[in-house]
Amino acid sequence: MKSYIHEMLRRKDLLYYLVKSGLKAEHRNSYLGYFWWLLDPLLNVMVYYFLVIIILGRGDDHPNYPLFLVVGLVAWRWVSTSINSSSKSILRYSSIINQVSLPKALFPISFTLTQLFNFAFGLVVIAIFLAVYGIMPDWHIVYLPMIILIQLVFQLMLGLILGYITIFVRDLENVLTYVTRVFFYASPIIWVGGRLPEEYSFFVDYNPIAILVTSYRDVLIDHQVPNLIGLAIIFALSVILGVVMIRHYSKNEHKIIKAL
Template sequence: MINDIYNYRELLKTSVKKEIRGKYKGSFLGVLWSFVNPLLTTLVYAIVFPFILRNSQEHYVTFIVIGQLPWAWFTNTISQGTSTFLANGGILKKVYFPRVILPLAIDISGLINFLISCIIIGIFLFFSGIGYSLNILYLPIIFVIQFILQLGIILITGAIDVYVRDLEYIINFFIQMLFYATPILYSIDTFPVWVQKILRLNPMATIIESYKDIFFYKQSPNLIMLGIVFLFSIVLLFIAIKVFNKLEKGFAEEL
């Protein structure tokens, strides 16, 4: 499989480019939308939530931005990745290329977007006066884990979606729910311990918390939790590849 991807690296590159540039083609702001979007969402939360929740979090806007940007990468990848084979049905029926390129391109283009948006996080950290620490060096470890986790998820959901098209809607609803189960707008320590335990079953909770640790709290992330999520992601990816290889053979007939 890796060999296949290497042989088709140019296709992967152009697909990533198409994913980043083609999405907003024709709009006035173009690629900038991928950053304006999560910022506007953050703005809404920052205005609305202090009103309805009694919240004593300092630097609340920065606090949300750090959670929201990686979360935007997660939601975009999952929802686009799930529908990618249906969306590209036309070409899947006509040309052979390693099918895994499509979900991979979505995850990679999301990663590139996220890395650029880390600049936004940097700007917020600067102006809020929080500043930076060397713990930022943990960043690659965290985003690699998030990348693997997402790839595993979309290989499975994308392949199943070809056969059962409801999955798209179920997944989109599920992501909405997961948003509230992920410590983006709040900090996980504000809950009783038993609730914390439940919340931590969500791998994205650990990942978002780790981003907050290295950027907001300027401390090392919980490496044990992160290690567990890493192992989980690797196992998931292996299962995903197995499932995917089985299901991809029927794609052209089902689409």
């Protein structure tokens, strides 16, 4: 495993290239280009605002619901795009992998890092909404880098797992569409927490995405300390599972090549 990690570090130039090419390919053929990274979360907010406020007549249980909505959607977008892209990462570069000996774990890692830059543009949108609503971050903003780091490690772990499994179970890509949809509606992204009956509260209490999304709102909107215990558990489990997966990659590189 040490030699595998050393090889990954030696190939950091490849990781840089994959991230850079992924950023360029994101909106290569679109007219607005990188402006979509700002426009996409704004359009998402408009769609769900129309659905929840105008159609369903909900959302009045939070005083700044559009701000509540944009924080949840931006955080969720990073999760969903990372899952979708990293799960297909190795398959996407199968032609290169079959010709050159490379650490396969680099590919899901690179796609997750690419979406980190996408998320950075989402933070700009959140900052605009905070300014519009006159909410200035206080000292609790110091927790923001920690939450971003924990979410990054969490998604790197998911990317490594899904990127590997998808090689052998190609139908997983279709299943993920429904799994991510379940997590979207089971997390307080478009609905305010505390509305679930007590017997279903575990959907939020033990849902890592719910903990992450709520932590962003705690820091940016409510100016309070996030759920540090929940975040610590997510980080610890993500690190452990990430190390296990890198070890698994190092021992099964030959199986990946055969499956491709």
